[in-house]
Amino acid sequence: MSSTSVIIHRDPDVLAEAAAARLITRVVDAQAARGHASVVLTGGRIGTAMLAAVRRSPAHSAIDWPRVDIWWGDERFLPPGDPERNETQARDALLDHVPIEPARVHPMPADDGEFAGDPQRAAEAYRASLAAAAQPSADSDVPEFDVLMLGVGPDGHVASLFPEFPALYEEERAAVAVHGSPKPPPTRISLTLPSIRSAAEVWLTVAGEDKAAAVRMALSGAGPTQIPAAGATGRHATMWLLDQGAASELPPGLDRRATA
Numbered sequence: 001m002s003s004t005s006v007i008i009h010r011d012p013d014v015l016a017e018a019a020a021a022r023l024i025t026r027v028v029d030a031q032a033a034r035g036h037a038s039v040v041l042t043g044g045r046i047g048t049a050m051l052a053a054v055r056r057s058p059a060h061s062a063i064d065w066p067r068v069d070i071w072w073g074d075e076r077f078l079p080p081g082d083p084e085r086n087e088t089q090a091r092d093a094l095l096d097h098v099p100i101e102p103a104r105v106h107p108m109p110a111d112d113g114e115f116a117g118d119p120q121r122a123a124e125a126y127r128a129s130l131a132a133a134a135q136p137s138a139d140s141d142v143p144e145f146d147v148l149m150l151g152v153g154p155d156g157h158v159a160s161l162f163p164e165f166p167a168l169y170e171e172e173r174a175a176v177a178v179h180g181s182p183k184p185p186p187t188r189i190s191l192t193l194p195s196i197r198s199a200a201e202v203w204l205t206v207a208g209e210d211k212a213a214a215v216r217m218a219l220s221g222a223g224p225t226q227i228p229a230a231g232a233t234g235r236h237a238t239m240w241l242l243d244q245g246a247a248s249e250l251p252p253g254l255d256r257r258a259t260a
């Protein structure tokens, strides 16, 4: 049984703070239940602001950081340390400031060394990392993600899955290379929808009126080929964490406000 909920916050700052509080609690609960937690990060404005809010929160010391695994939903295929890489932004915002176990941080490969100029091989290497961390007893090629976070673009993209792109039809591979992204940079690596849907919980964090139409369509029955966010659901829960701008076109009945 899977649930979908929509929570609306006053503005992007409150959204980021509230999502951070929720993430801390989710990680602590997962660690209490199964000894460790596995989290998939998103890039983007709110995703990164949320990590910075986790860092600022005194409650983050409730997390047993050496028992957290960090993965990414997508990455911009750029050299290591490039400020546009989702990994760089997450390290700056949070990961470099908490006692996380380096071996449990799993960035998607950068455009460098053995992967230079070869995003296909980089995606293949990430698939191998995911498969190596999968439960041997589970029939899965990805680990058990407790929570997978996503931003949503104005066109409805999630991770680096853009409307009508071939990656949306991928049924077999857990992660793929993406070429010709309409949002720069053009070359990316992304988890595919089956990997996203394997997560226990999927949280879509979205701010801004420019995204309101995509949010409305995703929640009103659009298909994932047109609005990829519509296909991003969790096994147990799918949570839409919105600010008022992103929620401004929601149909009646879906506009649940957390903060006025």
Ligand SMILES: O=C1O[C@H](COP(=O)(O)O)[C@@H](O)[C@H](O)[C@H]1O
Pocket (backbone or CB within 6 Å): 042, 043, 044, 045, 046, 047, 074, 075, 076, 086, 150, 151, 152, 153, 154, 158, 159, 160, 183
């Ligand atoms: O490029 C990307 O953009 C999306 C959305 O970002 P936002 O700033 O509009 O929230 C993000 O989810 C994705 O991870 C990132 O690579």
